[in-house]
């Protein structure tokens with residue numbers, strides 16, 4: 652009796668558990684469909700490509716926009732192709748916001764196709780329209796500008812102003828909101844920019860080199876007085892040129908550069924390969940998992956680098972600390 656009853660209750664327990672799972676799954680499916688539905692919440696549906704772009708849209712959109720970000724932490728935008736669920740989201744959205752300047756190199760045709768049907772905003776287009784003198788056109792990027800503009804906080808602030816203007820055109824009822832949010836956020840970014848400037852100024856002269864897997868930090872380096880040294884070019888898709896490794900090893904050894912940096916979205920072995928030849932030439936260069944930079948994506952939720960400003964602070968702390976400077980000037984939040 653006892654046995655049977657315990658069997659029954661455990662069987663019932665399993666059935667209850669299974670029912671629970673099914674209900675949960677049904678719930679998830681419902682949530683997903685709701686996300687795709689056009690503005691059931693009364694908010695405008697927006698799809699943003701990368702983490703930094705999504706953060707910008709959330710800050711400027713406030714309560715008026717419902718923002719979904721396509722590429723999560725650790726996703727490489729240069730190589731990313733939209734999957735079917737992305738295409739459904741892009742089709743359902745009222746507004747699409749991407750970085751532009753071919754950062755999302757494999758989605759250009761998708762954006763072109765959608766631009767005829769809805770508002771498609773490329774954040775960096777504002778810099779191009781204003782003929783911003785800080786824009787860089789590296790020779791190997793086939794005449795295009797370097798897309799990594801968000802690493803210069805002041806340039807990103809310009810992009811925020813452009814975003815507010817474009818959102819105001821797409822949704823005139825929210826214009827005042829967007830402009831007020833942009834003004835408040837730009838003031839925050841101006842403070843952040845000065846802190847980054849103060850922190851990077853403490854790096855000793857000889858160590859002002861930022862050696863990374865791909866050339867994502869040219870704007871950062873231009874703004875904050877370093878020299879950016881990427882093994883690959885402006886896109887992670889580029890191959891490392893013949894002779895490039897030897898060239899960089901020589902640079903590291905001659906300048907006794909203390910550290911080189913891995914990126915969250917690129918395999919660490921690309922940069923780790925510098926350590927041995929430097930050691931053979933008599934110089935120990937540091938390269939470990941703690942020296943990880945957010946080149947093209949934000950960090951996971953809770954990492955402290957899950958917002959644009961948090962990502963910039965995390966990168967600056969890592970760079971300044973490893974190159975022998977002092978990052979105390981950076982505010983905690």
Ligand SMILES: [Zn+2]
Nearest residue numbers: 867885887947
């Ligand atoms: Zn990149």
